[in-house]
Amino acid sequence: xxxxxxxxxxxxxxxxxxxxxxxxxxxxxxxxxxxxxxxxxxxxxxxxxxxxxxxxxxxxxxxxxxxxxxxxxxxxxxxxxxxxxxxxxxxxxxxxxxxxxxxxxxxxxxxxxxxxxxxxxxxxxxxxxxxxxxxxxxxxxxxxxxxxxxxxxxxxxxxxxxxxxxxxxxxxxx
Numbered sequence: 001x002x003x004x005x006x007x008x009x010x011x012x013x014x015x016x017x018x019x020x021x022x023x024x025x026x027x028x029x030x031x032x033x034x035x036x037x038x039x040x041x042x043x044x045x046x047x048x049x050x051x052x053x054x055x056x057x058x059x060x061x062x063x064x065x066x067x068x069x070x071x072x073x074x075x076x077x078x079x080x081x082x083x084x085x086x087x088x089x090x091x092x093x094x095x096x097x098x099x100x101x102x103x104x105x106x107x108x109x110x111x112x113x114x115x116x117x118x119x120x121x122x123x124x125x126x127x128x129x130x131x132x133x134x135x136x137x138x139x140x141x142x143x144x145x146x147x148x149x150x151x152x153x154x155x156x157x158x159x160x161x162x163x164x165x166x167x168x169x170x171x172x173x174x
Contacts (some may be wrong), residue, residue, distance in 0.1 A: 065099075066100025075096065113125050121154060
């Protein structure tokens with residue numbers, strides 16, 4: 001199975017850094033591939049991932065969130081770390097706004113979100129959407145408070161009373 005490993009660090013002065021790559025004992029070297037990618041900064045590393053996320057083949061709600069949320073988190077990271085990347089800073093707000101608009105349109109009348117437009121609302125998917133909206137709000141994006149409140153209300157209605165929680169799986173889901 002493919003394995004992706006990431007590491008990060010910073011050189012405070014001129015010099016070298018050694019990274020050890022440990023291959024699994026049962027790795028088939030003839031059918032294996034090793035790719036090493038170095039980036040000059042956190043912002044540079046984020047750009048290639050964000051570019052990939054702009055081109056999802058389908059647009060179910062989960063994919064809208066999975067494309068939208070990394071943009072929000074990247075924007076927030078750039079702000080909080082004081083990293084300036086004019087090209088990325090120019091693109092991210094419009095990508096986040098596009099994601100917000102798509103999520104607003106997909107919200108069902110009960111306050112939740114389904115996998116596709118007009119699907120029955122899913123507690124799991126709604127939790128993912130609300131999580132992303134809360135992060136967007138935390139990153140100082142203007143999030144429609146009514147949409148967020150309705151999503152939170154849907155989740156609250158979906159919670160089981162503690163008397164109905166009988167297993168660890170039920171407790172984890174809550």
